[in-house]
Amino acid sequence: MSNAVTLRLTKELSEFLKNPDHQLFLHYDDANIMNIKAMITGPPDTPYCLGQFEFSLQFPKDYPTNPPKVLALTTNHGRTRFNPNIYAGGKVCLSILGTWRGTAGEQWSSAHGITSILLSIQSLMSDMPYRNEPGHDNEKDTSKLEPYNQKIRHETIRISVCDRLESFLGINQPTFYNTVCNTSNDSYSTSSSPTSPQNTTTSGSGMPATPVGTPNSSGAPTPSTTTLYEPLYASSVSASDEFSDLSKRLFLAYYDIYQNTMQTESTLVKDGTAFYKAPFEFGGNKMDGTFNYAALGKRLEIIKKAIDKETSDWIAKSSQWIHNSSRMSSNLRRQFEQICEYYRENNTGAVEVELVDDNPFVWTFTLFGKPMSNYDGGMFRVQLVFHDTFPDIQPRVKFMTPMYHIHVTSDGVPFYSVEKPDDVRSHIEAISCLTLENEPSTNPSTHVNLDAAKLYFGTKEQRREYNRNARRCASRSTEYFE
Known part of the structure; x- marks a missing residue:
């Protein structure tokens, strides 16, 4: 790897981390930045809404003269084509990558980079992906567009x-929970895809990843499918997933939205109905299957319970971590003392921090509502539960008192990003900003309370209803302390 390529990629990665995006995430090894993994969450208001899609980017030695090789990794082991431009085999068709013809202005140039590549891929995840297929870009037939x-x-x-x-969680779902896919060559039931042994790493936007659970070996492809896809899969997918901790935290934030999708779609299509087949889908490059929303809803519930149990297990294990005098136990206690001193010296009166039962792995802090705001008079208790590998695994955060806010789920999980993931005060201040900010973010990927977002960005009367709900929640919050 030449110094010029190293400098270029280092600069791009630095700029990426300075401008975190709520839907684009990166993982890379400082020892080899020529191979990068990315995760893109699907844009809201599209069929890909808040899905978690992974890609690998392999940079050539003459970068940026030539583009990286980009491979889609979320393909159900080479069986599912998620887009006319994202093939089941992993190929991503984009003119800037040289994998699709385009005009001079659309082709690769050294001005392009990691961010522009990821944004271009994300743009494929549109509200009408059917129209991405050449010759169908003006398709208006809803009997084709909506079934797709x-x-x-x-x-x-x-x-x-x-x-x-x-x-990630080691959950082995029964095959009847899953879609049964039929092809001309074989028939198989798809279940949890086998992934990864344990690994810890760091992703973009200051959001680390977590060790993954025991691999789930159910639902493996049939021999014929494995033979076709294995060389590609083996060379492009690491033995572990670097985004597991991030994925779990995103799941907690987006759980209500996933369930809302299930409930809405289940009224429009009957379980057991076969998928529509587009005219451009053929051979192994397609998306076959049947609808089963009832099963998906149950799977989402089980995943939610498993992640909540994982958090409870951290608390149970923390006594042993303290007994062993782990490095992190001392680190967190020292940070607690420093944070208490900081708030005493600054006398802000907006935050009070405590350790639960003097346990450095379980914190609570109390936010006092901003005067003259919807939350004036409110007292909001927030819990942070830490793992012994913090900051590689980020804390699980939850409001323990009522909090009605666009960026807080109905059961209290806040959606926030943090500049310094290893600094607990940065977490507290980022969460505090949710109640102190004058205007919530307009980015729909951060709107984890759909009802609140609908009211806030609705009519004047709906905005007044949002304000009333927020004031009620501030009033109810004080009951927690009585």
């Missing part, structure tokens, strides 16, 4: 959310 969208919505939840989270 419907199966993508289903498989986005099944493959990019349920399958991957079940693998």
Whole structure:
């Protein structure tokens, strides 16, 4: 790897981390930045809504003269084509990557880089992906457009959310929970995709990843499928998934949205209905299957319970971590003392921090509502539970008192990003900003309370209803302390 390529990629990665995006995430090894993994969450208001899609980027020695080789990794082991431009075999067709013809202005140039590549891929995940196929870009027939969208919505939840989270958590779902796919060559039941032994690493936007659970070996491809896809899969997919901790935290934030998708779609299509087949789908490059929203809803519930149990297990294990005088136990206690001193010296009166039962792995802090705001008079208790490998595994955070806010789920999980993931005060201040900010973010990927977002960005009367709900929640919050 030449110094010029190293400098270029280092600069791009640095700029990427300075401008975190709520839907683009990176993992890379400082020892080899020529190979990068990315995760893109599907844009809201599309069939890919908040799905978790992974890609590998392999950079050539003459980069940026030539583009990287980009491979889609979320393909159900080479069986599922998620887009006319994202093939089951992993190929991503984009003119800037040289994998599709385009005009001079659309082709690769050294001005392009990691961010522009990821944004271009994300742009393929549109509200009408059917129109990405050449010759169908002006298609207006809803009998084709919507059925194609419907199966993508289903498989986005099944493959990019349920399958991957079940693998991280070691959940082995019965085959009747899953879509049965039939091809001319074989018939198989798809279940949780086999992934990864344990690994810890760091992803983009200051969001680390977590060790993954015991691999789930159910639902493996049939021999014929494995033979076709294995060389590609083996060379492009690492033995572990670097985004498991991030995926779990995103799941907690987006759980209500996933379930809302299930409930809405289940009223539009009957379980057991076969997927629509587009005219451009053929051979192994297609998306086959049947709808089963009832099963997906159950799988989402089981995943949620498993992640919540994982958090409870951290608390149970923390006594042993303290007994062993782990490095992290001392680190967190020292940070607690420093944070208490900081708030005493600054006398802000907005935050009070405590350790639960003097346990450095379980913190609570109390936020006091901003005067003259919807939360004036409110007292909001927030819990942070830490793992012994923090910051590689980020804390699980939850409001223990009522909090009605666009960026907080109905059961209290806040959606926030943090600049310094190893600094607990940065977490506290980022969460505090949710209640202190004058205007919530307009980015729909951060709107984890759908009802609140609908009211806030609705009519004047709906905005007034949002304000009333927020004031009620501030009033109820004080009951927790009585």
